[in-house]
Amino acid sequence: MTGLLSREKIGIYVDVQNIYYTTKEVFSRQFDYRAFWRKLADNNKIIIANAYAIDRGITAQKKFQSALRYIGFEVKLKPYISRADGSAKGDWDVGITIDVIKSAPELDRVVLLSGDGDFELLVNYIRDTYGIPVDIYGVSHLTASSLKYSASKFYDIDEGFLL
Secondary structure, eight states: OHHHHTSEEEEEEEEHHHHHHHHHHHHSSOBOHHHHHHHHHHHEEEEEEEEEEEEOOOHHHHHHHHHHHHHTOEEEEEEOEEOTTSOEEOOOHHHHHHHHHHHGGGOSEEEEEOOOGGGHHHHHHHHHHHOOOEEEEEOGGGSOHHHHHHSSEEEEOOGGGBO
16 A cells, blocks of 8 residues: 555646647557556656646547546647638647646646657746646657757657557
8 A cells, every 4th residue: 555655746738739730740649648648657646647738629639638537637728719810829828827826836747748849948947836746748859959958858759649
């Protein structure tokens, strides 16, 4: 029983769009969220698990979001915004940052799935302010070097994390 009590309390934060597009580009496959969850849940106590996505209202996307909820993630959605010039807007960088900062005092470790270099400042802030490690999972050659170097530990998403 003492083994269960000594498990680290972790928070998982997934930049769904980043993980989707990087695994698709490099592997032409999808990330296996269920296997990822099992791997982390084996040795840790998952306190928070948020998946941040853009909602386009597509049926396949809704099924995916339901699957994430079934696994144990809270799915946070923002509407997809198409601009008049044809460009699109839809990222969760600020939302993820706020959620991580708010929850960090409750955690022993932060786990962030993203390759976005904008999160380097967040990683450094959490580590320096709260003294807790921040692990990054990303596709190595599509993950910003600055993010990899700021991470307490970087985990390369490879074939073992894919469907």
